[in-house]
Amino acid sequence: MNILVTGSAGFIGMHTAETLLARGDTVIGFDNLNDYYDVSLKHARLTRLQAHPNYIHITADLADRAAVEAVFAAHTPQRVIHLAAQAGVRYSKENPHVYADSNLTGFLHILEGCRHHGVEHLVYASTSSAYGGNTKMPYTETESTEHPLTFYAATKKANEMMAHCYAHQYGLPCTGLRFFTVYGPWGRPDMAFFSFTKAILEGRPIPVFNYGKHTRDFTFVSDIVDGVIRACDRPATPNADWNGDAPDPASSTAPYRIYNIGSGRNTQLLRYIELLEQAIGRKAEMELMPMMVGDVPDTWASVDALHEATGYTPATPVEVGVPAFVDWYRSFYKV
Incomplete structure (x- = not known):
């Protein structure tokens, strides 16, 4: 198939595009290569993709209507x-307009490109941040998402509503x-797992919010890519049995679905840091700090719905994934 992957020079985008190319699809990659984080890392990811003969790259911005229209038309x-x-959840406080x-x-x-060019299926990234301050764990798709705590989360909730329309x-x-x-x-430098690794290797302290008591559903990128592609391969269909009064955003009489995609496990941040220390071979100097405004203490995904629909079964525990990341980091940065 011809598959358009936006954000193809990004972390998840590169891995997704590589997997699609490996199975024989043609990938049209779209990315503006902005400087939100180290552009050289994005170019390194892009270089890997451009080695494939079935990869086509367009450097343009999503906000450029003409550029997006041209990609669909061509x-x-x-x-x-x-x-x-x-x-970036926290960055949305500083620069909401972007x-x-x-x-x-x-x-x-x-959405307009898909509508006017007969696209068979649109799969798009939403976020666990949509659950806001919900405390019922694990999160299921039927939980309320009416109270986002950050503007980033609000934009992603809006995406879900726009898609349903x-x-x-x-x-x-x-x-x-x-x-x-x-x-x-190939992860994002602005994320904690990346910045913690860099700081520990350089002997610098790491800021640990909520005194390290956070728990997160840490999901290894290969598991995420497997779920993304499984979802892509199964276009959403209408649910004739859906009850319009039921609080279920995952289906309706429209061809529309929403799924959690995670590991189905939650791990305390202090445990994650311990695994980084073991893989790096050096203790972290931690600056324990209170929780940031807009942050949530815990996240944990129920992935039962995605498993039932696609067979998605995440298989990489943090005890395997963390050393794999550290090995890549040492190799890529030669440290």
Whole structure:
């Protein structure tokens, strides 16, 4: 198939594109290569993709309506995996306008491209942050997402609502995936697992919020990619049995689904740091700090719905994934 992957020079995007290319798909990659974090890392990811003869790259911005329209017109993708977005929960406090440009306007351009060019299925990245301050664990798709705590989360909740509108009005099959904490080789430098590794290797202290009592559903990137592609391969369908009064965002009479995608396990941050210390061979100097405003103490995904629909079964525990990341980091940065 011809598959458009937005955010293809990003962390999850590169791994997803590589897996699709390996199985014989043609991938049209779309990325603006912005400087939110180290651009050289994005270029290194892109170099890997460009070694494949079936990879086509477009450098452009989602907010550029004409550029997005041109990609759909020129390449007529059969399916779209939309991973591009302005990332970062905390950064949305400082620069909310870039989140509106990428995550709202940009998503509208993707929806319009899919609508007008007969795309068979749109899979897009949502977020576990949509659950806000919910404390019932593990999170299930039927839990309320009406109270996001950050503007980033609000934009992703808006994406889910926009997708449902297009699924209902135009019959566009849409599947939203609520990502939990993804880690692994080629990861994002702004994320804790990456910055902690760098600091420990350099002998610098690491800031540990909520005194390390956070728990997170840490999910290895290969498990995430497996779930993304499984979802892509199974276009959303209408649910004739859906009760419109039921509080279930995962299905409706439109071809629309929402799934959690995570490991199905939660790990305390202090345990994750301990595994980093073991893999690096050096103790971390921790600066224990209170919880940040807008953060949540715990996340934990129920992945039963995605498993039932696609067979998704995450298989990489943190005891395996953390050393794999550290090995990549040492190799890539030669430390």
